[in-house]
Amino acid sequence: MSRLANTFEALNQAGRKALVPFITVGDPYPEFTVPMMHAMVEAGVDVIELGVPFSDPMADGPVIQRASERALAHKMSLRRTLGVAMEFRRTNQHTPVVLMGYLNPIEAMGYEEFANAAARAEIDGVLTVDLPPEEGEHCAALLKARDIDPIFLLAPNSSAERIQKMDAVGSGYLYYVSLKGVTGAGHLDIDNVKAKLEQLRANTRLPVAIGFGVKDAITAKTIADLGDGVVVGSALISKIEANLDNPEQAKQEIIELLAAMRHAMDNGV
Amino acid sequence: MKQLIKMTEKYTMPDARGHFGPYGGMFVAETLIPPIQELNAAYQRYLDDPDFIAELDKDLQYYVGRPSPLYHAERWSRELGGAQIYLKREDLNHTGSHKINNTVGQALLAKRMGKTRIIAETGAGQHGVATATVAARLGLECVVYMGAVDVARQSLNVYRMKLLGATVVAVESGSKTLKDALNEALRDWVTNVDNTFYIIGTVAGPHPYPAMVRDFQAIIGREAKQQYFDATGRLPDALVACVGGGSNAIGLFYPFIDASSVKLIGVEAAGDGIATGRHSAPLSAGRPGVLHGNRTYLMADDDGEIIETHSISAGLDYPGVGPEHAWLKDTGRAQYVSITDNEALDGFYALTRMEGIIPALESSHAMAYAMKLAPTMRQDQTLIINLSGRGDKDMQTMAKREGIEL
Numbered sequence: 082m083s084r085l086a087n088t089f090e091a092l093n094q095a096g097r098k099a100l101v102p103f104i105t106v107g108d109p110y111p112e113f114t115v116p117m118m119h120a121m122v123e124a125g126v127d128v129i130e131l132g133v134p135f136s137d138p139m140a141d142g143p144v145i146q147r148a149s150e151r152a153l154a155h156k157m158s159l160r161r162t163l164g165v166a167m168e169f170r171r172t173n174q175h176t177p178v179v180l181m182g183y184l185n186p187i188e189a190m191g192y193e194e195f196a197n198a199a200a201r202a203e204i205d206g207v208l209t210v211d212l213p214p215e216e217g218e219h220c221a222a223l224l225k226a227r228d229i230d231p232i233f234l235l236a237p238n239s240s241a242e243r244i245q246k247m248d249a250v251g252s253g254y255l256y257y258v259s260l261k262g263v264t265g266a267g268h269l270d271i272d273n274v275k276a277k278l279e280q281l282r283a284n285t286r287l288p289v290a291i292g293f294g295v296k297d298a299i300t301a302k303t304i305a306d307l308g309d310g311v312v313v314g315s316a317l318i319s320k321i322e323a324n325l326d327n328p329e330q331a332k333q334e335i336i337e338l339l340a341a342m343r344h345a346m347d348n349g350v
Numbered sequence: 351m352k353q354l355i356k357m358t359e360k361y362t363m364p365d366a367r368g369h370f371g372p373y374g375g376m377f378v379a380e381t382l383i384p385p386i387q388e389l390n391a392a393y394q395r396y397l398d399d400p401d402f403i404a405e406l407d408k409d410l411q412y413y414v415g416r417p418s419p420l421y422h423a424e425r426w427s428r429e430l431g432g433a434q435i436y437l438k439r440e441d442l443n444h445t446g447s448h449k450i451n452n453t454v455g456q457a458l459l460a461k462r463m464g465k466t467r468i469i470a471e472t473g474a475g476q477h478g479v480a481t482a483t484v485a486a487r488l489g490l491e492c493v494v495y496m497g498a499v500d501v502a503r504q505s506l507n508v509y510r511m512k513l514l515g516a517t518v519v520a521v522e523s524g525s526k527t528l529k530d531a532l533n534e535a536l537r538d539w540v541t542n543v544d545n546t547f548y549i550i551g552t553v554a555g556p557h558p559y560p561a562m563v564r565d566f567q568a569i570i571g572r573e574a575k576q577q578y579f580d581a582t583g584r585l586p587d588a589l590v591a592c593v594g595g596g597s598n599a600i601g602l603f604y605p606f607i608d609a610s611s612v613k614l615i616g617v618e619a620a621g622d623g624i625a626t627g628r629h630s631a632p633l634s635a636g637r638p639g640v641l642h643g644n645r646t647y648l649m650a651d652d653d654g655e656i657i658e659t660h661s662i663s664a665g666l667d668y669p670g671v672g673p674e675h676a677w678l679k680d681t682g683r684a685q686y687v688s689i690t691d692n693e694a695l696d697g698f699y700a701l702t703r704m705e706g707i708i709p710a711l712e713s714s715h716a717m718a719y720a721m722k723l724a725p726t727m728r729q730d731q732t733l734i735i736n737l738s739g740r741g742d743k744d745m746q747t748m749a750k751r752e753g754i755e756l
């Protein structure tokens with residue numbers, strides 16, 4: 082079983098939900114990321130999503146766009162991201178790491194070379210925002226052959242047929258985008274999420290992580306009750322942006338927020 | 351007018367999922383899959399619908415002012431001493447460029463689909479103006495995204511869009527040009543998918559846009575073919591058009607694709623020169639990759655990050671190109687060349703002084719290449735150049751270059 086499947090299985094048996102932070106690799110500078118990852122694990126996260134910076138992040142709101150720009154200013158890239166993941170793995174063998182990014186860096190590297198390099202870096206999952214299953218079957222097969230889970234997005238307007246398609250090509254977990262919009266948007270509608278989750282459950286047995294619009298311990302708890310995992314990104318990256326002159330402070334605030342979310346998810350708010 | 355669908359017999363690209371060989375496709379985030387499928391269904395349905403075609407034809411004739419003339423530039427041809435040069439006068443269309451052919455078509459689709467809000471991206475502002483124009487006419491809300499750099503260099507068009515009732519959003523992210531405007535329009539679309547129709551201005555984006563925009567622009571080539579045939583009983587020897595995203599070029603080329611004796615030549619912007627890296631010529635000096643929903647030639651670095659482009663003309667300042675051009679290049683059916691900023695200026699002045707027609711800086715790239723090509727051809731041969739737009743919008747840029755305060 083993959084590290085991701087194991088993680089969700091163990092959480093499920095313990096009656097707990099996955100806390101999944103998203104940070105952009107190399108933001109605010111390259112050496113920040115690995116210690117940040119370890120500190121997040123200590124704060125109780127279960128899976129880490131690493132955002133691979135891209136020059137044209139079409140599905141991201143301003144907060145993650147600027148994180149990408151800061152990382153690119155330090156020449157962060159897909160190859161260097163794999164290096165960061167490898168460094169993290171040296172001292173952490175249990176926390177799944179998922180790469181989340183856009184297709185063109187993978188196109189530039191070559192699908193096969195990327196799949197091999199990701200396997201060497203012991204990456205557990207790859208989520209490519211602009212690679213729907215119609216175009217992504219080749220890539221998904223290369224990843225699966227190396228025990229890497231291809232992870233797909235679902236949206237509020239995804240049909241039952243789409244959900245079944247993702248269930249067939251995806252593995253690890255499905256990422257439900259809880260609202261129509263870009264990352265960091267603020268109009269989360271809990272009743273809509275609740276209704277949609279019923280449809281998702283009816284069409285897939287994969288764990289469902291829910292993201293977009295999770296800001297604080299209360300939203301994390303509310304969302305956790307509906308799915309199998311909670312993804313939080315812009316709220317963390319905002320801490321980095323607010324403390325560009327003091328990254329240690331940013332790290333501290335991120336840890337505090339994640340610890341509060343963990344606590345709320347496990348014990349109620 | 352079934353022609354809209356059946357314009358070529360042998361050439362049948364793209365396939366049902368929008369692929370031109372390895373190019374094209376539908377590379378978008380999941381939220382955009384349903385609206386793109388909805389759009390594709392509407393597009394397939396209405397291109398076959400006599401009522402829709404009749405309405406489109408009527409708008410093209412009475413609102414756009416079609417057919418546009420095919421003008422024999424006799425003095426310029428004589429001066430260059432080679433091929434006979436004909437200009438397809440898209441500059442004479444309402445709003446001053448070929449862009450309106452496509453916005454009229456897409457706006458009619460939006461209306462039939464019951465969408466109440468229109469968004470668009472624009473570089474030079476020509477597509478933004480053409481979109482704001484049709485939105486005003488149909489009483490639809492209109493938001494146009496434009497890179498902050500372009501807002502500054504095309505301020506006249508910004509004012510026109512505002513006059514027409516559109517909201518113009520200056521995009522401050524990335525390189526602040528056309529590609530960033532496209533990113534921002536896509537972000538708007540995922541947020542407002544239910545009531546919003548995204549009118550893309552060129553043959554880029556996910557399927558069905560490249561095919562759909564081509565089909566709306568193919569009126570250019572259809573008319574030119576008929577007009578030239580009526581005048582001479584023959585086909586022309588070569589077609590020349592500038593290539594930004596590639597919509598005016600494919601619009602001219604498409605009805606001629608099966609006619610293998612007709613050379614198709616696309617002209618990219620070489621900016622300061624290909625060797626300097628400061629250009630916008632992905633077909634001449636780029637590599638295949640995926641951006642804005644399709645696979646095509648792109649200007650990207652070894653890590654796959656999109657690199658900044660440069661051209662004197664905002665409308666050519668784009669790091670990608672329509673996927674069909676990538677296919678036509680690889681198969682050798684079309685040929686792609688490039689023209690520097692300075693050469694384009696030569697083309698601009700030549701047409702202005704020789705024929706009394708002031709071309710857009712985008713179109714000036716095609717003029718400049720024709721100046722090189724025509725003298726290598728015989729006097730009984732013919733070159734049709736797409737004059738995609740008029741130069742009014744570039745008066746400030748040109749005056750500033752000449753040190754004149756307007």
Ligand SMILES: Cc1ncc(COP(=O)(O)O)c(C=O)c1O
Nearest residue numbers: 476594595596597598665712739
């Ligand atoms: C007059 C004119 N020609 C050409 C272009 C380039 O676009 P395309 O390559 O899609 O024709 C533009 C774009 O703004 C334009 O305004």
